[in-house]
Amino acid sequence: MSHIQTVAGPIEPEALGITYMHEHILCDQRRCRQEGLQRPRSAEGLMVLDDVAVAVEELTDIRRLGADAIVEVTMQAWGRDLTSLRRISEATGLKIIATSGFYVELCHPMIIADQSIDELADGLVTEITEGADGTGIRTGLLKAAVSRPVVEGPEKKCARAVARAARRTGAAITTHTSGAIRFEIPGGNIGWQLLDLFEAEGVDPRRVIVGHVDENADLRNLQALCRRGAFVQFDVIGKHHWMLDETRAGLIVALVAAGFVDHLLLSTDRARRSELRHYGGLGYAYLLSRFVPMLREAGVGDEAMRRMLVENPRRALSIQAS
């Protein structure tokens, strides 16, 4: 038996419909360490979403468009708010899957330096099996993040802890793999190196989601990741400073044609007010209202679409009972 863990409780995998696989609903980067020049009077560049009413409004939009679930990848130390996520889920009817793990080192909680890898893993296992942040609400996915061009330092320690928690719980791992250092990494993302680390820790690559592959993509790298068994996730859809959506669509068409449709996941990674419709941005709705029609126009059929939006998320998010 397997289940998918939502903030409202476990569900059977078959109960999951169209799913956004990498989003933020509530997050607050102001809690992270800030480095670099700080522009006065401007928080617009920071990842801050802190208005529950706006979240309900935005998510009601995608519910109307047919979305059934959303994976919320904000973790401890930068604004995860499980109680509010459950309220939002109740208000919108949208299933929400919360995440445990560690974001990039600027957002690491203090415990990283003090605890061993296994102690960090223990904490993650507790969040998945018993509940997180003192709420009793369980998370349903793990996350590792890298902000350097290699997996090293405290981020390597965290990735190992995440891998060990994945082995113990059966939860999948989603990853932050590129960002500002994308032009320093062969292939454009750190997925390959992370898979090496996870495999060394005994994690099956089929339980790993290589995220942000559409920040700096190379089709050859994406195919190699798929052949290795991993999911590859196009999750910054609509963010054209990384890549044009026409390019994303072309890559997806090529991957589907090459037989890799069962490895593909989609999302928009909304994390800033300016990205929400309420504030004049594209909103979460963009995926279903604009990008999916673009994919259909490019030749992606109903069955492939269903796999990317429904079947693959079900498989990725399923936790096998141990």
Next chain:
Amino acid sequence: MSQPRVPFKNLSGPVPPFPLARGGAALLILDVHRFTADPSAGYGRLAAERGIQHELAEYYEQLQQALSHLERLVQGCRQHGVPVLFTRLVADRRRGDDWVSPQARVTGFWTSGDSPEAAFLPRLTPAPGEDVIDKTAISALGAPETEAALGRRGVRYLILAGVSANGAVEHTARDAGDRGYGVVIVSDACAADTWALHTHVMTTLAGGLIRVRNTQAVLEMLDGART
């Protein structure tokens, strides 16, 4: 603040690692002296003469923060035995009285060596034995003595900081990359004309033999603690 698209970088091979802790690095502080850094002198004086001082507000906002990072960077490099070199926007006396590049003659972005505007800031002054290179070309490598000084010290990696990010820093970085140096631009130790230009330059410069890091990361690179 929106970031620019940089699609050609997707075609480029990845920036290679720069093992700064193994030696061969130098810090080059570009053009941070009274002319550029004192709002009552140089750029600030020129702007005041035109009545447009407010136009430089964003530059001085950045610079105020960058100076703190520069102090820390210089201190860290000295502690690690990394040579520190300084450039100034100062006329070249060796090529004749107040010789300046034709372009600087037009812009007016230079000062005479005996002007108070040529002086360094007390908080960011060369130590005895550190090179000071007077130049009026935008790229520091436009002054022949810069590369001579780097060559004498066996420099292969250039850590760049100073002003302006979209002027001397950008031009020196591209020039140095072309000449085969590994370049690390210290983003929070640079000031650009505007905040938007700072973002733009740091986004568009990274790639090839140029990487962008903040002060903390560069100090960790010198420690050998990060790539």
